Amino acid sequence: MEVLIYGYGNPGRQDDGLGNAFVNRIREWVAIEGLHGFDFDSNYQLNIEDAEAISGKDLVIFADASKEEIDDFCLSSVDGTADLSFTTHAASPGYIVKLCHELFNRKPHVFLLHIKGYEWDFKEGLSKRALSNLDAALFYMKKKLLHPESLLKRNLKYC
Amino acid sequence: MAQKITIEPVTRVEGHGKVTVHLDDQNNVSQTRLHIVEFRGFERFVQGRPYWEAPVLVQRLCGICPVSHHLAAAKALDVIVGAGTGDGLTPTGEKMRRLMHYGQMFQSHALHFFHLVSPDLLFGIDGDPAIRNVIGVALMHKDLAVQGVMMRKYGQEVIRATAGKKIHGTGAIPGGINKYLSAEDKESFLNGPDPLNIEQMITWSHGALDFFKDYYKKNKEFIDNFAQFPSNHLSLVRKDGALDLYHGVLRAVDSEGNKILDDVDYQQYNDYIEEEVRSWSYMKFPYLKHLGKEKGWYRVGPLARLNTCDFIPTPLAQKEFEEYKALTNGKPNNMCMHYHYARLIETLHSAEMMRDLLNDPDLMEGELTTRGTKVPEGVGLIEAPRGTLFHHYRINEKDQITMANLIVSTTNNNEPMNQSVNRVAKSWMNGHTEISEPMMNAVEVSIRAYDPCLSCATHALGKMPLEVSLYDAGNNLIDKKRT
Numbered sequence: 001m002e003v004l005i006y007g008y009g010n011p012g013r014q015d016d017g018l019g020n021a022f023v024n025r026i027r028e029w030v031a032i033e034g035l036h037g038f039d040f041d042s043n044y045q046l047n048i049e050d051a052e053a054i055s056g057k058d059l060v061i062f063a064d065a066s067k068e069e070i071d072d073f074c075l076s077s078v079d080g081t082a083d084l085s086f087t088t089h090a091a092s093p094g095y096i097v098k099l100c101h102e103l104f105n106r107k108p109h110v111f112l113l114h115i116k117g118y119e120w121d122f123k124e125g126l127s128k129r130a131l132s133n134l135d136a137a138l139f140y141m142k143k144k145l146l147h148p149e150s151l152l153k154r155n156l157k158y159c
Numbered sequence: 160m161a162q163k164i165t166i167e168p169v170t171r172v173e174g175h176g177k178v179t180v181h182l183d184d185q186n187n188v189s190q191t192r193l194h195i196v197e198f199r200g201f202e203r204f205v206q207g208r209p210y211w212e213a214p215v216l217v218q219r220l221c222g223i224c225p226v227s228h229h230l231a232a233a234k235a236l237d238v239i240v241g242a243g244t245g246d247g248l249t250p251t252g253e254k255m256r257r258l259m260h261y262g263q264m265f266q267s268h269a270l271h272f273f274h275l276v277s278p279d280l281l282f283g284i285d286g287d288p289a290i291r292n293v294i295g296v297a298l299m300h301k302d303l304a305v306q307g308v309m310m311r312k313y314g315q316e317v318i319r320a321t322a323g324k325k326i327h328g329t330g331a332i333p334g335g336i337n338k339y340l341s342a343e344d345k346e347s348f349l350n351g352p353d354p355l356n357i358e359q360m361i362t363w364s365h366g367a368l369d370f371f372k373d374y375y376k377k378n379k380e381f382i383d384n385f386a387q388f389p390s391n392h393l394s395l396v397r398k399d400g401a402l403d404l405y406h407g408v409l410r411a412v413d414s415e416g417n418k419i420l421d422d423v424d425y426q427q428y429n430d431y432i433e434e435e436v437r438s439w440s441y442m443k444f445p446y447l448k449h450l451g452k453e454k455g456w457y458r459v460g461p462l463a464r465l466n467t468c469d470f471i472p473t474p475l476a477q478k479e480f481e482e483y484k485a486l487t488n489g490k491p492n493n494m495c496m497h498y499h500y501a502r503l504i505e506t507l508h509s510a511e512m513m514r515d516l517l518n519d520p521d522l523m524e525g526e527l528t529t530r531g532t533k534v535p536e537g538v539g540l541i542e543a544p545r546g547t548l549f550h551h552y553r554i555n556e557k558d559q560i561t562m563a564n565l566i567v568s569t570t571n572n573n574e575p576m577n578q579s580v581n582r583v584a585k586s587w588m589n590g591h592t593e594i595s596e597p598m599m600n601a602v603e604v605s606i607r608a609y610d611p612c613l614s615c616a617t618h619a620l621g622k623m624p625l626e627v628s629l630y631d632a633g634n635n636l637i638d639k640k641r642t
Binding site for chain 2: 012043044048049103
């Protein structure tokens with residue numbers, strides 16, 4: 001099973017770097033656990049080439065900072081039907097999934113991990129509350145990723 | 160009673176802006192404004208930081224074109240560390256930076272054309288919005304959409320290989336570069352698995368040009384006349400007049416091709432360029448001082464660059480350039496939609512430049528940096544995908560930045576974008592008191608030609624959807640649409 005964990009955001013803008021921090025932490029954990037089949041990537045934002053990047057995967061976890069009204073984090077499936085937005089240089093997860101399907105005829109199981117952030121200034125480093133949310137998300141996701149096949153079902157939502 | 164329309168936010172354009180349209184008593188457009196409403200003071204943020212951090216810090220400004228800011232900042236700091244003004248670096252230092260820059264230009268232009276512009280061309284400005292997007296392109300013209308994805312991926316890989324990583328790249332440092340190109344990356348970029356090799360990129364760049372030229376033949380009136388207006392044009396050019404996207408002297412021409420800024424040293428840009436502040440926008444309005452606010456504004460970006468340069472120093476792009484220049488009998492091209500044509504010629508040029516650089520042994524050996532006598536101030540200019548980008552820093556005796564001034568490409572295009580919106584509004588909205596979807600998209604198309612990054616221009620981060628508001632003569636809101 002091929003798994004891609006992909007965090008995006010700008011780590012120079014405080015909590016906007018939550019997705020990138022998640023990837024760094026989970027990468028370390030996967031190495032310690034000696035798990036196989038995992039790939040990792042990070043960028044400022046999703047873009048069209050990521051449709052190709054996910055096309056060879058069975059399971060994709062996108063991780064992003066969130067301003068939504070959630071407690072700490074939320075994991076939701078992405079099916080390529082909602083929020084197909086694309087601006088000059090950024091695309092939504094749904095857009096990437098849809099593009100992957102249309103261009104490469106592949107439909108990997110894709111989830112978006114939303115991690116609640118609070119501060120967005122021109123600084124490195126996460127706020128205390130964001131760090132706490134990151135820890136909660138890591139605790140949950142580590143359990144899931146020990147058995148990634150458990151995520152191969154559509155419409156999962158955990159908040 | 161006169162009325163006013165506001166359009167916000169602009170989709171497929173970054174940042175945050177809105178358009179207001181005022182109607183007169185006959186419901187004809189009397190005034191339009193593209194408002195930029197977000198602002199964060201990045202220039203203040205860098206004050207007090209050690210100067211050598213700037214090339215990495217400025218990437219916080221914008222996650223969209225970080226390479227351009229990275230290189231412009233590094234060029235300014237080259238001056239401060241005594242390494243000269245862009246042409247004083249070691250061959251390895253300059254060529255690695257150029258490869259990074261042409262990779263950035265290539266991927267940005269490809270993304271813009273294939274995934275932002277092609278839906279308007281393929282389906283029409285007034286086409287069904289449900290399919291007038293890249294998913295629609297993917298369904299009907301899969302080859303085009305795939306090419307866009309793979310060209311973007313190629314450019315991104317070049318950036319990774321030269322900047323060191325995708326996020327907060329560190330490749331360019333004051334006085335040069337901090338790494339060579341690896342043999343593995345060189346081989347991959349030159350002869351990598353199909354389609355990710357440079358020859359395929361050149362073939363596809365040519366194919367995109369052919370696609371556009373074919374479309375142009377069939378839609379000449381639209382491409383020539385949509386939001387066209389005379390203007391000045393400004394860019395860097397190489398000292399011999401060649402197109403040079405990395406370094407050169409500042410040149411500006413008027414709408415007839417007369418030089419109005421004659422190849423000046425950009426270290427003195429403050430002697431020639433001033434920025435006007437208008438109360439209704441956070442984005443300033445630059446202009447050439449000696450011509451004044453009314454006559455001194457100018458366009459930047461691909462259209463301007465092909466108007467200021469005398470030739471293109473790569474053979475395939477030069478051939479296309481000659482054909483392009485013949486359309487206007489060698490005079491400057493003032494047609495807004497020709498930005499796309501010019502952008503595709505630059506895409507081909509960037510691919511040719513990458514091929515030349517990848518075959519250059521200097522990328523894998525030689526001195527990486529150079530230094531000289533430190534000075535307290537430096538200016539770095541680069542031709543970013545959207546146009547001329549200015550970075551200016553001053554430091555104190557403790558090596559801390561005491562002043563930073565950035566004029567980004569989109570700011571340089573502020574007045575031209577306003578002019579474009581005005582022309583489109585008059586063409587599409589005169590006599591209307593409601594905003595239709597095609598009207599919204601026509602406004603967007605006019606702005607999108609400049610490929611603006613309003614996130615950069617206001618030094619804020621965010622998306623820029625478009626909102627259009629329509630007001631009557633009494634300043635009453637009579638319609639408002641968002642995309």
